[in-house]
Amino acid sequence: MSEVEVRDLRAGYGTNEILHGVSLNVTEGATTAILGDSGSGKTTLLRAIAGFLRPTAGEIRVAGRTVAGPRTWVPPERRGVGYVRQEGALFPHLSVAGNICFGLPRSGLRGREHTHRDRVAELLELVELPAEVAGRYPAQLSGGQQQRVALARALAPRPSVVLLDEPFSSLDTALRHATREATARALRAAGATVVLVTHDQGEALSFADEVAVLRGGHVLQVAAPRIIYGEPIDPQVAAFMGDAVMVRGEGVGPEVRSGLGTLTVVGFVPRGAVDVLLRPEQIRLTSPEQGAVTGVVTTVRFFGHDAVVGLDVAGDAQGWAGGPLSVRARVHGNETPVLGARVGLRVVGPVRVFKH
Numbered sequence: 001m002s003e004v005e006v007r008d009l010r011a012g013y014g015t016n017e018i019l020h021g022v023s024l025n026v027t028e029g030a031t032t033a034i035l036g037d038s039g040s041g042k043t044t045l046l047r048a049i050a051g052f053l054r055p056t057a058g059e060i061r062v063a064g065r066t067v068a069g070p071r072t073w074v075p076p077e078r079r080g081v082g083y084v085r086q087e088g089a090l091f092p093h094l095s096v097a098g099n100i101c102f103g104l105p106r107s108g109l110r111g112r113e114h115t116h117r118d119r120v121a122e123l124l125e126l127v128e129l130p131a132e133v134a135g136r137y138p139a140q141l142s143g144g145q146q147q148r149v150a151l152a153r154a155l156a157p158r159p160s161v162v163l164l165d166e167p168f169s170s171l172d173t174a175l176r177h178a179t180r181e182a183t184a185r186a187l188r189a190a191g192a193t194v195v196l197v198t199h200d201q202g203e204a205l206s207f208a209d210e211v212a213v214l215r216g217g218h219v220l221q222v223a224a225p226r227i228i229y230g231e232p233i234d235p236q237v238a239a240f241m242g243d244a245v246m247v248r249g250e251g252v253g254p255e256v257r258s259g260l261g262t263l264t265v266v267g268f269v270p271r272g273a274v275d276v277l278l279r280p281e282q283i284r285l286t287s288p289e290q291g292a293v294t295g296v297v298t299t300v301r302f303f304g305h306d307a308v309v310g311l312d313v314a315g316d317a318q319g320w321a322g323g324p325l326s327v328r329a330r331v332h333g334n335e336t337p338v339l340g341a342r343v344g345l346r347v348v349g350p351v352r353v354f355k356h
């Protein structure tokens with residue numbers, strides 16, 4: 001069942017429409033990452049789901065209930081939706097416990113204070129923070145700890161949906177990784193349905209069950225990470241999801257002939273001239289005799305765990321490319337060839353083709 005349903009949503013600021021008919025479904029308990037360039041409307045979509053922005057058309061449903069529609073408007077605090085923004089935005093004058101309890105009911109029922117203390121302890125444990133941080137103030141916490149408190153605050157009223165707006169982007173690499181993992185565990189334990197906004201492809205692919213690519217206020221594709229990476233619907237989505245190699249080719253039956261040899265294709269192969277898309281890690285370097293084609297190493301960029309190798313492909317390839325054919329291969333860090341070496345190239349796994 002879909003926990004979040006967005007239908008033909010139009011929203012913006014004044015007369016400036018930013019979302020031009022966005023539709024999106026997020027399954028209960030799943031995580032969807034919204035990925036898009038700066039200004040594509042990611043935050044606008046999140047704010048509309050949270051109830052901070054009124055759509056001009058379309059409908060939003062949360063847990064089967066319409067929260068925004070032509071005749072319906074449910075205020076943010078009654079949507080059952082938690083929101084964590086980029087910098088956490090904790091209240092600086094409130095302690096960690098005060099921040100976490102902020103969204104909880106505050107009427108003077110007996111025993112409520114005790115209940116709140118228990119809930120704070122439970123939430124701190126959930127986000128993997130020691131109990132003693134409850135009395136500290138935001139300024140006394142690291143960036144990663146602040147983000148965890150912001151998550152605890154969002155989870156405190158037990159929302160069915162949690163919206164995360166670039167929650168890790170202000171953290172440095174190591175902290176980012178640890179905070180992301182702790183967040184994923186806490187959200188899973190809470191059973192929340194999650195919408196994560198990010199412009200980091202790796203984050204979207206590794207964190208989410210589904211990725212929605214947003215561009216210019218339109219959703220271009222929604223799919224599981226492996227599909228969106230391996231079977232993007234167009235060359236733009238392909239380039240957006242990661243490093244892409246494009247070469248010219250010709251569809252022949254179920255295969256495609258190209259300057260990198262005859263390749264296996266995902267899906268339908270149009271006849272005639274096509275653009276062939278593959279990922280640099282699909283190009284394996286071999287001895288010249290074992291390759292489908294040969295090439296010469298022109299650049300090597302070493303990153304430690306892997307390296308990106310630039311190659312000029314020799315011989316027949318030039319006819320296919322209408323000129324020299326240059327490609328990039330991503331190889332294991334300790335299999336890096338030397339500049340100027342003559343190597344074989346072989347493409348592994350299916351490629352994607354688009355009508356030229």
Ligand SMILES: Nc1ncnc2c1ncn2[C@@H]1O[C@H](COP(=O)(O)OP(=O)(O)OP(=O)(O)O)[C@@H](O)[C@H]1O
Nearest residue numbers: 013016018036037038039040041042043044045199
């Ligand atoms: N409060 C506002 N008033 C007017 N225009 C706004 C407002 N907030 C955002 N916009 C505009 O709406 C467009 C989309 O902004 P939005 O913040 O949704 O993009 P985004 O994809 O989240 O970008 P980023 O990755 O930079 O955060 C931008 O052109 C922005 O300038």
